[in-house]
Structures are given as structure tokens and as C-alpha cells.
Amino acid sequence: VSMARQVVQRAKEAFLSGRTRPLEFRLQQLQSLQRMITEKETEICTALKQDLHRSQYDTPLLELISIENELKLAMEKLSEWASRRPVEKNLLSLSDEVYIHPQPLGVVLIIGAWNYPWAVTLLPLVGAIAAGNAAVVKPSELSEHSSLLLRALLPRYLDMELYPVVMGGASETQELLRLRFDHIFYTGSCAVGRLVMEAAARYLTPVTLELGGKSPCYIDKNCNIMVACRRITWGKFVNCGQTCIAPDYILCERSIQGRVVDCIRQTLLEFYGIDPKSSPDYGRIINRHHFNRVVGLMEGYAPVLGGQSDPSQCYIAPTVLRDVPPHSRLMQEEIFGPVLPIVTVSDMDDAISFINEREKPLALYIFSSDKKAINKMMEETTSGGVTVNDVMMHYTLSSLPFGGVGQSGMGRYHGKHTFEQLSHHRACLVRSLAMENVNLSRYPPQDRRRARRVKMALKSPLIDMSKRTLVWAVVATIIGCALFITLMVILLVAAGLNCTCWYWRGFYN
Incomplete structure (x- = not known):
């Protein structure tokens, strides 16, 4: 054994x-x-x-x-x-x-x-x-x-x-x-x-x-791009990009792509200094196999930021690639490393189509100051989870279920x-052997009257028997009984007075 x-x-x-x-x-x-x-x-x-x-x-x-x-x-x-x-x-x-x-x-x-x-x-x-x-x-x-x-x-x-x-x-x-x-x-x-x-x-x-999968990050031109890029940079490069809900790629309009790159450059300098390799806050790829895989994904591209690597330390610098073709290998596989591609779209509708043409992601990130635009993207896409104007923070709330949909997973936890x-x-129903008369209508031999009774009982609306409901039901019953008794007393008293009046009237006559 x-x-x-x-x-x-x-x-x-x-x-x-x-x-x-x-x-x-x-x-x-x-x-x-x-x-x-x-x-x-x-x-x-x-x-x-x-x-x-x-x-x-x-x-x-x-x-x-x-x-x-x-x-x-x-x-x-x-x-x-x-x-x-x-x-x-x-x-x-x-x-x-x-x-x-x-x-x-x-x-x-x-x-x-x-x-x-x-x-x-x-x-x-x-x-x-x-x-x-x-x-x-x-x-x-x-x-x-x-x-x-x-x-x-x-x-x-x-x-x-x-x-x-x-x-x-x-x-x-x-x-x-x-x-x-x-x-x-x-x-x-x-x-x-x-x-x-x-x-x-x-x-x-x-x-x-x-x-996992490829979690998209859409940046609307109608937002604070500097703040958006600081939050995206943290989420992408923390743990050297080896996070299942890290932003896998950025979607934005071509008009703001240069601004996005500049803001990420400033943020990387702020986070890790001139040389991220010497920063105590910047991690490493887990092993040589995964190092080679991530480096292989960058082949054929000229990074606008980063791109340096050292196989002896499994080090890959924080890397940004711009104008990445939508159908490239880099956009087919989950990156799971410190490489951030930027794909340009014409507008939000184009971004929504881009996301929906691919497998459902584990997470979706939306950066915008326009509530209508945010709601539109949330309603017209599907993902395991979504965070607006930040990344990964939905994971930190135990009250929110964490899990994927479709190829990004099944089930949920936290x-x-x-x-x-x-x-x-386990569904449990416990009943008494008493009150058998209530059950007679469902037993054979059946007839139209019995069938009608059972049908009415089964189609009756469900009744909430929670403690709060029971308390209110008891209170309502007591109040109803009290009102009924009071009314009966009033009627009896009134009837008694009426009889008395008739008695004395007859006496004097």
C-alpha cells in the first residue's frame, strides 16, 4: 500500500x-x-x-x-x-x-x-x-x-x-x-x-x-491616469508578476498610450529605484523553467520599459511593451511574470468586444471616472471578479466570493x-405521526375533490417561519384576539344596556 x-x-x-x-x-x-x-x-x-x-x-x-x-x-x-x-x-x-x-x-x-x-x-x-x-x-x-x-x-x-x-x-x-x-x-x-x-x-x-487566465485592465481616457498607473504598476509587478489576478494586459485608446507608459515609468522609479534588481522590494521568478518561459514570451518585441534579465538569479526587470498585436502569442498565454503588454483599442465598445472574444477572465479591472461607462463595461462583460479604479483589492474582502468563471475556474471561497x-x-423535514387527517387527501383512492385539495395546498405560497416572522405573527394574533374580545364586550354591554332600557320603559308603562 x-x-x-x-x-x-x-x-x-x-x-x-x-x-x-x-x-x-x-x-x-x-x-x-x-x-x-x-x-x-x-x-x-x-x-x-x-x-x-x-x-x-x-x-x-x-x-x-x-x-x-x-x-x-x-x-x-x-x-x-x-x-x-x-x-x-x-x-x-x-x-x-x-x-x-x-x-x-x-x-x-x-x-x-x-x-x-x-x-x-x-x-x-x-x-x-x-x-x-x-x-x-x-x-x-x-x-x-x-x-x-x-x-x-x-x-x-x-x-x-x-x-x-x-x-x-x-x-x-x-x-x-x-x-x-x-x-x-x-x-x-x-x-x-x-x-x-x-x-x-x-x-x-x-x-x-x-x-487564472488573462485578466484585462481597461483605462478610460476619462480618468486620473497617474493614479491608475500607480495602482496598476503595484498589482502587476508585486511578487514579480506571479499573481493569478494580476493585470495581465492593458487596454486603452492610442491617444493615451504614451501617457500611460510615462506614468508607469515614473511609478517604477518611485517603487524600485533606478535598478530594480537591487531593490529589496522586487521579487524573482520561482525557477529557471518559468524564467525561460517568460523570457520566451518577450521574443520579437522591443520593450519601452525594462526588458533586462539575469538567468543566474531568475531576474526579469519590470517590462512594458506597447502596440502589442491582439493575436500574438503574448496575448494567448497567461504571462504570470513581470511583463505588461499594452493593446490599443478605438473606444470602450472595442475594448468590450476584445474582452468578450476571449475566455472569461478571473478578474477584470476598469479605470474610469464616468459611472455610465463603468456600468456599461460591468454589464456587458463577464469575469470571476471585478474591481473598479484599483486592482486585486476584491480579493482582500472575506465577504466577497473569490473564484473564476468558465476557463478561469469554478467554485468560490473566502x-x-x-x-x-x-x-x-442537507435538506431536512421532520414531522409528527399525529394529525393524519391532513394527509388523507394525497392518499388513494383519489377523486376530484381530494385532488383539488392537494393541488391547492401544494400551490400555496411559501410562508416564512423565521423567528422574527413568528414573533410578529404571535403579536398580531394577540392584538387581533384582544380587539375581537374588546369588540364582543362592547357589543354585549351595549346589548345589555338596551335590554335594561326596554325593561324599565315597560315597567313604567
Whole structure:
């Protein structure tokens, strides 16, 4: 029996033991994970410095704070998320208990990515723990130092059987995918996403695929171009461009292309100085393979900014290319590096057509001061998420679902959305064996009268039986009864007085 099979079997047995079902256990595991992030921040920053040349100041901003926020939210809201959720009833179920009960799915496989090896691995894990699942964690082998540290730390803070870490490359991932899971959560490329979905189909396993694609960034001539370019420059070149929701390319009218280039030039000088290679805030490509791929995408172009590279350090300077042809290879593949092409369009309608002719992106960025133009582009395009007059910031809100559409992925997560994604929403109806007369109309032998009764009951409007509605219903009933009793008393008193008057009138006569 392979090691992966043994790990998965132990996780399954641990889950079936029932230890994840109490909310107290889940809270304890979430608290331990929070403690790990707090206590080991220095080691995590060091590992990311070794993997991606990541600044020690960027790691908390780009990864750790989002994990801490997710943990805090899950611990605060767990009782609410996991509670039964009453739903509306019809006339046939008025006296029944009708609710949705979130239940754990079972054993979840989480396949992390190398570009943000802590956030994209631990954010799904937070949701898996909160939902009461076991989870097998497979970090990326490319971010070697972070993966080794994760393997060393998780068993010290979390239940070793329920949340094991499996190391390895493509062969180990393939071995895991041959096993049966209750959900697979994958973050990475579209090509591997297809293989994951194909493997999951064998057992009809549901999947969450957080992929990527080419996220467009439209700059309207009616906006503050300097501010727009500063925000775009940060989003594109942070983490050396290795961000799934980074602006992949710029769309703008030819009349402002030169201004856009000048503003990006000024911003790069402001961010990284004359020599970005010596800047502590500028990262590196993860390995030589990806370095060669990104450099290959630039072949045949004369950069207006940057273009320098050093294979010994996997360094590629922040690079801008202008007048890039729409059908070039550079515009067919996700760049995932510090290269920013500019494609010119005639107007917003042309930009919308350009976006809609391609696969649906993971993110769309719109820079404009015209609300009508913003609404037009939002209504006439589709993307996983959208941010207006900034980039990537929709990712930071746990209240917003994060995920793709079409080729950019399926499923969603962050905050409650992760809990929902990794839970089974069990439909529950609990009724009494009493009041059998209510059910007689649906039993045979049928006739026109019985059929009419059942039809009327089934077609009756749904009734909201939430606590607030019930309170108001009780209050309204009490008020109605009080008014009825008062009216009856008044009528009786009036009738009594009338009788008395008639009595004394007859007496005197």
C-alpha cells in the first residue's frame, strides 16, 4: 500500500471517528492554526525570501494578514454558520420542522500553489476545518522552502491524522488524484485544472478549481491616469508578476498610450529605484523553467520599459511593451511574470468586444471616472471578479466570493463562502405521526375533490417561519384576539344596556 493511500485512509478513519463534528474541536484547531501563524511569522518570511525573494514586509500584507482575518472570522461566526437554517414552508408542512443542516463532506484534498504558498493553501484549510472536514494538504514542490516548513509546522499545531501534509511533485499529485476524496480544491494552471477535473470524474468528486487566465485592465481616457498607473504598476509587478489576478494586459485608446507608459515609468522609479534588481522590494521568478518561459514570451518585441534579465538569479526587470498585436502569442498565454503588454483599442465598445472574444477572465479591472461607462463595461462583460479604479483589492474582502468563471475556474471561497463550498447542505423535514387527517387527501383512492385539495395546498405560497416572522405573527394574533374580545364586550354591554332600557320603559308603562 502506497504512503499516499495510507495517509488518506488514516484521515478517513479519523473523520469517521466523529472527532471533527463538535464545534469545540473545530475551534480548537482553528485557534492552533492562528497560533502557528503568529508564532512562526519570522520563519515563514524567511522561507518566502528563499523561494521568491519576497520582502519581509510584503509577506504579512500579501499572505499572512488574509489568513489571520479568515481565521478570526471563522472562529467568530462558526456557531452561526454551522447552525440549522429554517426555511419557508407551505400549508402541508406548517406544523413540521423544515431546515437546512450544513454537514461535513468528509476528506478534502487541498492542492496548493507556489506563488502564494501559504495563503492559497491555508485559506481553503481554514474553511475545511470550520466545516468539520478532514483535509489532506499537498503544497507545491516548486516553493520548496515554504513547503518543507509547512510540513514541519502543521503536525505540531494540528491533528496529525486529520490534517496530514503530503510532499512531492507531479507523480505524487497524480497518485493522490487516483484516490477517492469527498472534495478536491485545486489552485493553479488551467492545464493541470483539466487533469484534476478528469481524475475527479472517476468518483464523481466535486471540485473547486481556482485557475487564472488573462485578466484585462481597461483605462478610460476619462480618468486620473497617474493614479491608475500607480495602482496598476503595484498589482502587476508585486511578487514579480506571479499573481493569478494580476493585470495581465492593458487596454486603452492610442491617444493615451504614451501617457500611460510615462506614468508607469515614473511609478517604477518611485517603487524600485533606478535598478530594480537591487531593490529589496522586487521579487524573482520561482525557477529557471518559468524564467525561460517568460523570457520566451518577450521574443520579437522591443520593450519601452525594462526588458533586462539575469538567468543566474531568475531576474526579469519590470517590462512594458506597447502596440502589442491582439493575436500574438503574448496575448494567448497567461504571462504570470513581470511583463505588461499594452493593446490599443478605438473606444470602450472595442475594448468590450476584445474582452468578450476571449475566455472569461478571473478578474477584470476598469479605470474610469464616468459611472455610465463603468456600468456599461460591468454589464456587458463577464469575469470571476471585478474591481473598479484599483486592482486585486476584491480579493482582500472575506465577504466577497473569490473564484473564476468558465476557463478561469469554478467554485468560490473566502470567509463563509469557503464553509459553504466545503459543506453538504442537507435538506431536512421532520414531522409528527399525529394529525393524519391532513394527509388523507394525497392518499388513494383519489377523486376530484381530494385532488383539488392537494393541488391547492401544494400551490400555496411559501410562508416564512423565521423567528422574527413568528414573533410578529404571535403579536398580531394577540392584538387581533384582544380587539375581537374588546369588540364582543362592547357589543354585549351595549346589548345589555338596551335590554335594561326596554325593561324599565315597560315597567313604567
